[in-house]
Amino acid sequence: MKEKEDNLDEIQVYEVGFHILPTVPEEKVQEELSLIEDVISKNGGSIIAQDFPKMRTLAYDVAKTVDTKRLSFNKAYFGWIKFEIGKENIAKIKNALDTNLNILRFIIIKTVRENTLHIPKASMISKNAPEELKVSRTEDDFEEKIEISEEEIDKSIDELLVDEEVES
């Protein structure tokens, strides 16, 4: 019995997180990133959100065989791209990333269109936190929540009513 048949035509939102080798010079990182972006767009995907790869230290050493030599790395440029693509094409993306020699490690996960990063409350971000951090936390497509007290709502409704009365 097969209740759930995989509908391959369906569009699914995916996210690819990747480590670019630290041996890649800083100015070439953009090229590597656009290589990955090209793979996605060539296979009919459209990018929803992304973060530029930043150098970060890894929690443990990750080994990769480069030219028959087994090298281990303790830092890498970590970046991610969120995109949507037909389910039948995601395997192609995986194959393309597998053959990319400058990617240390990557992960493809199913996700949702909304921003999944937790945004700390304003009080949790210290005032002297780097500007960069604040921007990266508030970017993307999460809906801005504006808090309006009940009083204000009542007031604005009253104003509208007054306007209408004046008109009539």
Added chain:
Amino acid sequence: MSNKQNCYFKQNGIKYVDYKDVELLKKFTNPHARILSKKRTGVSTEYQKKLALAIKRARFMALMPYLSR
């Protein structure tokens, strides 16, 4: 016994647990980098599953350690 909701994720309105949010995930691991039980943290079953998956993804991507100390 109180019936108060203790789940950190439900209290803070966090819908998705992202593997990239290492600072958040770290709160739910002990100094040996093991995942804390939901008995200790009060996280609901629903979110403990999501949390565990996120931590395992973060470990694979070397954003979090498999073990430390």
